[in-house]
Amino acid sequence: xxxxxxxxxxxxxxxxxxxxxxxEVQKAYQGVESVYAxxxxxxxxxxxxxxxxxxxxxxxxxxxxxxxxxxxxxFESVMRIA
Numbered sequence: 001x002x003x004x005x006x007x008x009x010x011x012x013x014x015x016x017x018x019x020x021x022x023x024e025v026q027k028a029y030q031g032v033e034s035v036y037a038x039x040x041x042x043x044x045x046x047x048x049x050x051x052x053x054x055x056x057x058x059x060x061x062x063x064x065x066x067x068x069x070x071x072x073x074x075f076e077s078v079m080r081i082a
Contacts, residue, residue, distance in 0.1 A: 013068040020061040
């Protein structure tokens with residue numbers, strides 16, 4: 001689902017470039033629960049696709065996002081940074 005590249009910003013956050021087409025967003029609404037991405041040092045991360053819903057545009061979800069995780073790698077927040 002989409003093209004994902006990430007680079008680690010700190011131990012509790014990752015920067016992720018996401019490009020998900022409108023068609024892929026529709027698939028997510030129909031049951032896809034997680035987005036997978038890879039950090040610049042090669043680690044894989046997974047996070048709930050629902051955290052991106054507020055960023056859906058007419059052409060899907062596109063941009064660079066900072067995702068912050070708290071204790072036990074639990075999702076805390078996401079913000080578009082570019």
